[in-house]
Amino acid sequence: MDAVLNLGLPAPIDVQVSGSNMKQTYAAAVELASRIRQLKGVSDVLIPQDIDYPALQLDVDREKASQLGLSQKEIVDNVITALTSNGMIAPNYWIDPKSGNPYLLTVQYQENTVNTMTDLKQIPLRGPKISQATFLDSVVKVSTIASPTEMDFCTTRVGKLPTYKPKWLSKNSWTSGTTSPATCARPGRIHNEPTRG
Secondary structure, eight states, rough: OOOOOOTOOOSSSOOEESSSOHHHHHOOOOOOOHHHHHTTTTOOOOOOOOSSSSEEEEEOHHHHHHHTOOHHHHHHHHHHHHHHHHTTTEEEEEEEETTTOOOEEEEOOOTTTOOSSHHHTTTTEEOTTTTTTTTGGGGGEEEEEESSSOOOOEEOSSSSOOOOOOOTTTTTGOOOOOOOOOOOOOOOOEEOOOOOO
């Protein structure tokens, strides 16, 4: 390969849709994808994200956690370590004295340790201010939710954006107003950005 003409994007033509209302933005992307599929010579039109991917939400009882000597960060760090590893939150490196090569050392639970919701709720929580570990379900309410598969925030704009309304959108599906936190779109993704009135 001596040239990449699509700048590494997953497709030669990449259309990004953004807005402050995720459901309306996704509906606009679905409508746009439907129209693009009807164009001659176009194939494999796809929207790579889901906005209703099953996820878990952890609601921390901050007062109870504080009484036990735990912060929200410590609770999240314990959960991340249990479900993946501590490589992102507390990276440790060992340098081989013979070769000088650094090796990333991580701590994680054995695979298949957390298989059920009960297992998740029984993750022990530790922190520098507590002498005895407590379980996750003593300070956290776990619930299932629908969540987008990806959302990238990179900037915040405040103020009115110029009014623009595509002709194919219905009168009630496009609103103007003050902008909310914007996001930075990655190629081929649906992302949450300020409404373009």
